[in-house]
Amino acid sequence: MNSAKSYQKKKGTGYVFTSGLGLVISLAMVAWIIIIILVKGLGFFWPGDVLQVKLQNGDSYMGELWDEHLDKETLVEETQIKIGNRDVYGRDFIWLKNNEIASRSYPENAVTFERMEYGNFYGFIKAAYLDDKIVQPGDGETLKDVVFDVHDQAMDTKEQINDLQEEATEIMAPLAEVQREMTLLQLAGAEETATGKQQFDELQKKADELDKEISPQIEKINAQLTTLVLRDRASYLEVETADGTTKHIELSSIVRFFYPNEMGAVSKSIHYAGKLWEFVADNPRESNTEGGVFPAIFGTVLMVLLMSIAVVPFGVLAAIYLNEYAKQGAIIRFIRLSVNNLAGVPSIVFGVFGLGFFVYAVGGSIDQLFFSSKLPEPTFGTGGILWASLTLALLTLPVVVVATEEGILAVPRANKEGALALGSTKWQMIRKIVLPNAMPGILTGLILAISRGAGEVAPLMITGVVKLAPTLALDGSFPFLHLDRKFMHLGFHIYDVGFQSPNVEAAKPMVYSTALLLIIIVVLLNLFAIYIRNNLRKKYKTSTF
Amino acid sequence: MIETESGVFLEKTKKDEILTPETKIDKSVKPVLAMSNEKIVIETKTLDFYYNADAHALKNINIHIPDKKVTAFIGPSGCGKSTLLRCFNRMNDLISDAFHTGEILINGVDIYKEGTRLEDLRKQVGMVFQKSNPFPMSIWENVAFGPKVNGINDKDELNEIVESALKQGDLWREVKDRMQNSALDLSGGQQQRLCIARALANKPEIILMDEPASALDPISTGKIEETIEELKKNYTIVIVTHNMQQAARISDYTAFMMLGELIEVDLTKKIFTNPTQKLTEDYITGRFG
Ligand SMILES: Nc1ncnc2c1ncn2[C@@H]1O[C@H](COP(=O)(O)OP(=O)(O)OP(=O)(O)O)[C@@H](O)[C@H]1O
């Protein structure tokens, strides 16, 4: 008796231990990946000091200390430096053997430039030029004061250029429209028929008139533009790399520059905050490896919202039908089984379905019916945010159906009968009793759907995601929400930057940062849904009696 | 009191060989009471009810239920009291395999007549369940539920209806200052009176009550009984109860059922003092069960 008892106890402890271990291991792995992502993702924006090394052979390099390791074959310590200056060296990183390094220093006046192209530049500023004329520091001024000032001026010029270009496009718009119509007529072979030719000639006349009307304005703008562009090109900094090569950097191509070795913790923190802000609020640069990811955040959130809007009504209606209206039997059991199994279909299969059904069949028909004037250029007949959202809605439908069904089953029968006994119709009963009580279940389904949908990449790649979307799907021009537009997505951004970019090593930190952001966004969306659910739970807590 | 399942009851009676219904029902005595001078509200004609082909729950029920009176149904557990009650407002329609033969008339009209709106019938015939079932809404919303689904939307009118229903349900005094609180925060007895008030808000003609006080303490039960006493001035009340004293206290007529059959219906006083059927007497004196 006694031995049996202790045996059982032992066995029990073993199970407890094993399952506990399993939990600990999975938690540890989750914590590990989050810590890695946090450290690497957030560390990226910190302005690193600029290290200058001089080698024994006289070469000199300058840049951010990136990595250090022991070469296993030669047993020599090696140092990796991000030397930037891709336009000079043709690479961003260099490994140096420690025993070949003669000296290391952190020169005060070393500058880090972030540029629109070619990545960072590390060097020293020698002089500043505005309009090809050197700018001398005035009394009590240093060169440093001057360069920040001329950079500001150059940025203003650049803005003026952009404004003028936009203005010109606006003025040209009516003419461009007429010309597009003419091209379409030509494509349709209209010149061969008499009416077609007449139409074409009329358009030609209109185009000529418009041209005459707007050409003075355009000429004026062009003249202004020419001076500005010339000034822009003639404004540059003369810089010197670590090994003494001089180079000119156009001021307008510099996003920002700073003297990291002079900066204290406070100014570095301010710089860091600025970089973080740029990351979440700006457009990407340099094939997505620099700058911000705002369009991708926007695309992800908008797509998840559209998906939710589509999946919840359908999922809830399906669940209501299955539970309240359909006669329970073999057919319903089969349907329920099929819906559950849909959740296990690989997501790319949904993507292919979305492409075939939504993009080609539905989108193609919409184009035929409503946008035939633009054909053969597709409007809805190509990937877009609407089709991607609907594809994901389909993908997440089973989750919502199952969760809603559970919510509906939890509604007490007594309440349903009570409502019917008061003379409500079945639909009134469903709307007033079943749906409110099932709402927590529905929201649980939504939470699961968001978690699954926000992270999917494969089906999006063939239904509308792109690596760079020039315009957001929501903007100030009518009809404000452009469901046909392509969009960017954080998940795809990770894939694109990490595996498709020309400079994978330099893009690595961006992958971590974007992954971190994606996690944060999914968590935030979920917290929002959980918050609503908890409020509803409180409201509809079941009777204690 | 009878607490056993119908199956257990059968087994026991057979073993003890006290009673078998077939032998003991005195067929010469008419089970239906023709209440001569009273207006009949509910009437069933040769009603047979089946939950499915194998479950014959009601057998040849013929009963007249008079206007503005309290009629109590008593009988051992599983004898079909709830089933009969739920026939009167067609709640049994929810059970997919169930069917019936015979007729159920309310005010002389067959409730299964084509074109009868189920919602209208249930508005006319209110129901209070054994276990109180307030909706997870405010007290006000609970009482206004019936009028609202029946198409009354005017806020003032609703307020008036809610107030008068709660007064009739004897709950107004206790809840008038917290109408927007959740109904689930009320006590068990208050919840049941809320359910009564909720049924009254529909201004029904008939109220069906299936053991409305069986889950309540004696004080709450007393309150419910007082409420019923008050209500019978304006409503026809049909009540199922397991509590013989309760039936004797509050009802004008009592019907005794057993194994799906209606054994005897009569004035409550007569049933409890001088029943016609031996079976009724045995049940009332507690000789079986
Ligand atoms: N949904 C159902 N399907 C099949 N049989 C049922 C169903 N509901 C009740 N029955 C059976 O019908 C018979 C009558 O049930 P009913 O609920 O009317 O009894 P009752 O007199 O109300 O009993 P109690 O006093 O215990 O409430 C019982 O034998 C019961 O098992």
Ligand SMILES: [Mg+2]
């Ligand atoms: Mg019952």
